[in-house]
Amino acid sequence: xxxxxxxxxxxxxxxxxxxxxxxxxxxxxxxxxxxxxxxxxxxxxxxxxxxxxxxxxxxxxxxxxxxxxxxxxxxxxxxxxxxxxxxxxxxxxxx
Amino acid sequence: xxxxxxxxxxxxxxxxxxxxxxxxxxxxxxxxxxxxxxxxxxxxxxxxxxxxxxxxxxxxxxxxxxxxxxxxxxxxxxxxxxxxxxxxxxxxxxxxxxxxxxxxxxxxxxxxxxxxxxxxxxxxxxxxxxxxxxxxxxxxxxxxxxxxxxxxxxxxxxxxxxxxxxxxxxxxxxxxxxxxxxxxxxxxxxxxxxxxxxxxxxxxxxxxxxxxxxxxxxxxxxxxxxxxxxxxxxxxxxxxxxxxxxxxxxxxxxxxxxxxxxxxxxxxxxxxxxxxxxxxxxxxxxxxxxxxxxxxxxxxxxxxxxxxxxxxxxxxxxxxxxxxxxxxxxxxxxxxxxxxxxxxxxxxxxxxxxxxxxxxxxxxxxxxxxxxxxxxxxxxxxxxxxxxxxxxxxxxxxxxxxxxxxxxxxxxxxxxxxxxxxxxxxxxxxxxxxxxxxxxxxxxxxxxxxxxxxxxxxxxxxxxxxxxxxxxxxxxxxxxx
Numbered sequence: 384x385x386x387x388x389x390x391x392x393x394x395x396x397x398x399x400x401x402x403x404x405x406x407x408x409x410x411x412x413x414x415x416x417x418x419x420x421x422x423x424x425x426x427x428x429x430x431x432x433x434x435x436x437x438x439x440x441x442x443x444x445x446x447x448x449x450x451x452x453x454x455x456x457x458x459x460x461x462x463x464x465x466x467x468x469x470x471x472x473x474x475x476x477x478x
Numbered sequence: 479x480x481x482x483x484x485x486x487x488x489x490x491x492x493x494x495x496x497x498x499x500x501x502x503x504x505x506x507x508x509x510x511x512x513x514x515x516x517x518x519x520x521x522x523x524x525x526x527x528x529x530x531x532x533x534x535x536x537x538x539x540x541x542x543x544x545x546x547x548x549x550x551x552x553x554x555x556x557x558x559x560x561x562x563x564x565x566x567x568x569x570x571x572x573x574x575x576x577x578x579x580x581x582x583x584x585x586x587x588x589x590x591x592x593x594x595x596x597x598x599x600x601x602x603x604x605x606x607x608x609x610x611x612x613x614x615x616x617x618x619x620x621x622x623x624x625x626x627x628x629x630x631x632x633x634x635x636x637x638x639x640x641x642x643x644x645x646x647x648x649x650x651x652x653x654x655x656x657x658x659x660x661x662x663x664x665x666x667x668x669x670x671x672x673x674x675x676x677x678x679x680x681x682x683x684x685x686x687x688x689x690x691x692x693x694x695x696x697x698x699x700x701x702x703x704x705x706x707x708x709x710x711x712x713x714x715x716x717x718x719x720x721x722x723x724x725x726x727x728x729x730x731x732x733x734x735x736x737x738x739x740x741x742x743x744x745x746x747x748x749x750x751x752x753x754x755x756x757x758x759x760x761x762x763x764x765x766x767x768x769x770x771x772x773x774x775x776x777x778x779x780x781x782x783x784x785x786x787x788x789x790x791x792x793x794x795x796x797x798x799x800x801x802x803x804x805x806x807x808x809x810x811x812x813x814x815x816x817x818x819x820x821x822x823x824x825x826x827x828x829x830x831x832x833x834x835x836x837x838x839x840x841x842x843x844x845x846x847x848x849x850x851x852x853x854x855x856x857x858x859x860x861x862x863x864x865x866x867x868x869x870x871x872x873x874x875x876x877x878x879x880x881x882x883x884x885x886x887x888x889x890x891x892x893x894x895x896x897x898x899x900x901x902x903x904x905x906x907x908x909x910x911x912x913x914x915x916x917x918x919x920x921x922x923x924x925x926x927x928x929x930x931x932x933x934x935x936x937x938x939x940x941x942x943x944x945x946x947x948x949x950x951x952x953x954x955x956x957x958x959x
Contacts, residue, residue: 391832398790398835399797399812400828401820410832416891417833423779424849427856434851435858437681437711438667438907439931444710458574464804471799474810 384418386411480505481637485546485694486721488640492545495537499545503532503589506547510591510638513958517614519623519632521552522560522593532589541587543701549633549642552593553600554580554685555674559590563676564598564608564626567796567803567822577674578706579643579685586701591639595629598824599793600650600678602626603893604886607826612883615658616955617921621880624654627688631658634688636958641689641698645675646910647682648781649875649900655688655912656875656924661941661951662688663695666932667907668713670699671706679788680711682781682904691951692913692941696720699934715932723935724942729763731940734868738774739899745878751916751923752874755944759872762943769868771860776853777901782894783837783850784905789827790834796822829890858906861928870940871928874899875912879921899926909934913941914950922950 386394388404391411395402402410456469465472480488480502491497507525514520528547535545555561555573562568576584584590597607605613605628613628615621616636623632627644631654634642644651646664655662663686670685677683687698700720706712735756740749760766798804798818805821808814823831837846864871876899886893903910908931912924925944929937945951 386836390836394832394836394839395816397839398828398831399794399815399819400823400831401813401816402828410829413829413890414832414836416889417782417829417894418836420891420894421779421783421837421846421850423776424783424846424853427773427776427849427853429849429852429856432852432855434848435855436851438858438905439711439713441668441711441713444707446707455574459800462570462572462574462801464798464801473799474808474814476811 384422385415386418481509484691485543485640485689485697488546489544492537499532499535499539499589502545503528503547503591506591506639513636514638516619517616517632517636518611519595519613519629519636519638520549520592521562521595521610521629524559524590524592528589528591535587539587541585543583543697544587546588546641547591547639548583548588549591549594549630549639550580551596551627551630551642551644553596553645553676554643555676556580556590556593559593561593562609564596564610565823565827566609569609569803571802575674578671578708579675579702582704583701594627594633594642597626597628598827599676600626600645600647601826601830603649603653603897605629606883607824609824614883615880616958617659620882621921622657622883624657624880626650628654630688631655631660631662634660634690635955637954641687641694643685643687643702645683645685646904647678648785648904649897651686651688652875652900652910652912652924652926657880657922659914659922659950659953660688660690661692661695661911661913662686663699663911663934663937664909665699665703665934666909668711669703669932669934671709671712673706673708677792679785680792681788682785691945692938693721693724696724696938718935720935720938723939725939726943726946728759728940728943731764731870732868733759733764733766733870733872734769734864735766736769736771736774736864736871736873738771739873743877743898744874747918748874748878748923751918752925755915755925756872758944758947762947767868769864769871771864771902773853773856773860774898774902777857777905778894778898780850780853780857780905781897781901782833783846784854786830786834787838787847788834790831790838793827793831826890854905857902861906861908865930870936873926873928875924875926879918879923903928907931909937911937911941913944916950
């Protein structure tokens with residue numbers, strides 16, 4: 384499986400990873416090599432095999448549906464890159 | 479010397495007043511001062527806090543591990559202490575809470591000396607992927623310590639702490655334990671809480687520990703393990719007394735040798751060490767039988783779909799908004815995301831995120847992700863069938879001892895193929911352990927023991943029995959005596 388630079392650009396966009404053209408070219412080679420290893424899966428006979436999403440086939444445990452107090456906002460925001468008046472700041476989204 | 483004592487010996491000496499917790503901590507802190515910089519095994523030291531805490535632990539302190547110094551892999555959140563996960567992305571992250579494993583070990587009385595270096599976000603098998611630079615193997619500092627918990631393994635090997643925590647997603651406890659000549663155990667998936675353990679691949683990640691012996695690992699694992707309502711995949715099942723299970727008797731235990739783990743690829747010198755270790759187990763009364771794990775050859779390709787897919791989803795949270803690295807002067811929200819992530823993550827992490835995004839993307843999901851989930855079941859089934867015949871499995875951890883720093887270059891694939899003996903147990907979720915078994919050219923070799931789901935006690939007892947008749951785990955690298 385060989386990925387082109389455009390394939391990698393598309394995946395990088397999906398993953399929100401910024402990379403310049405030189406890096407994109409390197410990634411194309413490296414990711415293609417990884418997909419070559421992964422290609423061994425194609426030959427495996429998995430007819431009738433159920434997908435295994437979890438090692439213990441657990442079902443999700445639910446807690447009681449009770450509202451818990453929101454605490455420690457100041458502590459959590461003390462490690463944020465930018466906040467003001469209790470909200471997180473990002474560049475303007477709507478002009 | 480205090481660093482040659484077992485955990486039980488240190489605890490006993492503290493109880494009788496022969497040693498104080500302050501003396502014990504000071505001793506290991508002196509060794510950290512002397513050696514940690516050269517090995518690059520720690521990212522953060524907690525000198526003041528450790529001194530303070532140790533000073534408050536008297537001879538009558540109740541915890542099972544009261545006064546035992548410990549190093550935590552920097553993947554575990556530690557309240558008020560930098561928790562970097564080996565990444566530039568979290569270089570400025572001061573965790574606002576403790577991971578459950580950290581909390582439980584603190585409640586047992588351990589004293590945190592610092593945070594161990596690791597491959598970035600636990601992605602790697604050599605510790606060369608850390609933002610803070612590679613860790614060096616104490617047995618030969620030109621060699622890698624293994625990864626991703628390389629700092630933890632190197633710290634225990636060099637006698638910088640009696641124990642260290644680690645995590646294992648595809649071998650990240652067993653492989654560095656093998657390469658550094660220490661004992662390391664990855665329990666059954668769900669046994670140790672993942673709460674506060676920074677997620678890489680949520681269906682695989684499992685916390686565990688390193689120490690010099692199975693006996694010490696039993697004490698530490700016993701304190702870490704147990705149900706946690708804050709982790710939805712934590713298993714509500716009683717934790718047996720692992721230390722009490724160490725009878726040293728393995729007479730009649732059926733141990734299977736999977737042919738697939740002894741095939742081409744395993745270096746002859748490593749194989750000779752493993753063969754000798756198996757002969758020791760047989761001499762102790764274990765019955766050795768050949769078994770098959772026929773889907774082993776699918777493990778690498780299965781893992782490198784499942785783990786990156788889960789990673790791409792888990793690591794989506796690092797967006798430069800709420801915590802962690804943010805790029806300078808973002809022009810818009812898209813730019814904030816892409817540059818923060820592009821600059822904050824290292825190359826290997828970005829490769830895995832992209833592979834994950836690719837295998838989950840429209841048109842490829844069935845061919846890759848769904849297919850890998852099916853082959854994962856085939857691999858897990860192999861173990862289920864094998865454990866109908868045998869009580870334990872014995873095998874090598876790696877095909878060869880540690881390789882040189884830089885030897886693998888920047889080729890991810892050659893590194894991935896090395897994980898072939900550790901990935902299957904992670905995919906199946908069974909417990910596994912590495913026990914020091916000998917040396918090849920001065921570099922340690924580990925014997926891997928695997929047990930059925932939740933049979934950690936059996937695993938630890940087999941390791942303990944082996945360590946009663948061998949002294950590989952007592953060896954220290956030259957210069958670190």
